Amino acid sequence: MKKRFPGGIHPKEGPGGKAVTSACPIEVLPPPARVVIPMSQHIGAPCSPTVKVGDKVKIGQVIGEKTGFVSASIHASVSGTVKSISPCIVANGTTVPSVCIDNDFKDEWIELAPPPEDTPLSELCNMAGLVGLGGATFPTAVKVVPPKGTVIDTVILNGAECEPYLSADHRLMLERPQDVLGGLRLIMASLSAKSAYIGIEMNKPDAIGKLTELTKDDSNITIVPLPVNYPQGGEKQLIYAVTKRTVPAGALPSAVGCLVCNVGTSAALYKVKTTGQPVIDRVTTIAGRVARPGNYLVRIGTQIADLIEAAGGILPEAKQLIYGGPMMGMAINRTDIPVTKGCSGITIVAFDAMEEHESPCIRCGRCASVCPMLLMPTLIDHAARKRNFTEAERLGAMNCIECGSCTYVCPAKRSLTQSCRISKRMITAARKKGGK
């Protein structure tokens, strides 16, 4: 079976990329003196704080309660005193009410106990405040309950980690493979899924080897080595590469009987099942132009400045500070932004996309040939620039997964992905207005 989705690119990394970081064992970053924990770290309704300024909190204590069905509660990541509850700037540039906790360095935990054996999976996810740790941050409790009438027969763990520079998932698979597999077995049992796959890009042969070894007696778990092709970790791309099933446009993976979950999410799920520990930390890569790139186990709410300091500081040639990987991450210009549940890495590059001026489209078609969703990005770009979003919709702009491949290859250096993003927002707004 050819494990390849259509399109895709092979982005070139600069110094301090995967080649360096994937060999760095996960180090525990000492808890910082202060954490800033935003009350919205997931897709869906923000949490409402359950603590007041001056309250003493312990690690693992709920400080933000979920307020809707699509939401995930938030826990204290250090013990200490709530210093303030005020709006703070997060990676995407918006301000979110955040709980600041001054660490008392006593490292006091709430009483942890494994939940009862018969706790349903969604309840486990709710207890842990679990969201998609790959970066999508969709509440896992919602995901593991398939829509009525659909049957999930296949669970796919996403260990592709196709984003350049990042190696957090890679190290996690190497160092905590039993957690990853444990979480997977929990999901399979809960959904009565017949088969499971772990898709891993072939540039991580050690992880593939280790997991293959550990699952050799499991006839229903298959480790799938995948070609190194960005965006291999895209949900629809991964499902297609592993099962040859095509998720219909606008539909969820459950439409083809699949559930896709990041390896980090799976490991976190196993942790809550066995110890009752909620999500209070995560593995984050710091890569690129820093003195010592590496992987760290970081408490949620740690400000990026602390992480940078641990990595030995930013090198002078750095031009962009990116929250996430260079393809889909967000450029930021301040270091007081906290690491949240979805932060798989911090990348610092010496490249500045704004220095390259765009020139007219020469219709070379490269964008179309790399688009994993088989769109025509340049035509959507033309339509968006003319503010003709009806045309952009006709061209399938809503299918865009914003992977950035088109902008990456464009020889005329046009911001095609951005045009698609704008089109998606405008089409969504128009649909809402139209009452659809």
Added chain:
Amino acid sequence: MQKQFTVSTSPHLRDSATTSSIMLEVCLALLPAGIMGILFFGFGALLVIAACVLTCVIAEYLWEKHTHKPITIKDGSAILTGLLLAYNLPPTAPIWLCIVGSAIAIIIVKQFFGGLGQNFLNPALAARAILMVSWAGIMTTFIKPEFMGFLGGGADAVSVATPLALGQSPANYSLWQLIIGDIPGTIGETSKLALLLGGVYLMWRRIIDWRTPVCFIATAFVLFLISTGKLWDAASNQSAIYQILSGGLFLGAFFMATDYVTSPITKTGKIIMGVGCGALLFVIRSYSSYVEGCSFAILLMNVITPLIDRFTPAHPFGEVKRHE
């Protein structure tokens, strides 16, 4: 003060390929054919190439200066247009003709329609077509090739008929001559080996798609095979192999029909482009008063490119058929 970082939208990585690097690679791929042209036709050919390239670049600069537009001569597209036009001219073309042709290509065909990316006709081919109907005599006078003839010195150029113009008379040219380029013709069209080398390089580098050139040549081959009934005939030019190795077919298939701006974007579109060019070339060569139809075949397909694009839309991954 804290270090300032640039904030921009993702992705924050870019491929190293630029418009100018692509243009220059196409120029590089054209180099072998040009060298063969100079070796067979002498310094006259070099002069024509130099005149066309220079005039194209200067014309682009002057026009953009005059209209207060950003100067884009660095993108290399004018150099490429100059090269392609020169390759489509006979080696004996006078310098004034080169200058007129280049100015037409850049100013009328390209800049009048908005510059790079906006022209609907291939500038070099459109200019050639205009020169062809305006100065048919000069444009169809070809000299006998003489390998490294310029070293012998002095021998007057002899006017001869091209392989296609020989008609039903016995062919004078062997298969080897057709392949290596030891035949009369325009500067860049004669050496099929050099053109193939450049074409394969561009396909290997993924600068051009294989569909258009392969479909172009294959369609012409099949149609000529059906109409002549012969694969190869040493006694006349009426055979499939002879026809596809003559005239501008290879130059057109690899370097002109694949021009980004004036050809379809989709894969299906590229196949239609190739098949259409091959079929039109066959029709023009077989049934019109022109012996060679490559330029007009491509130009006609250029004109319907927007239509092809319109009728070969992309199908998004997982597209759901809409029932309306």
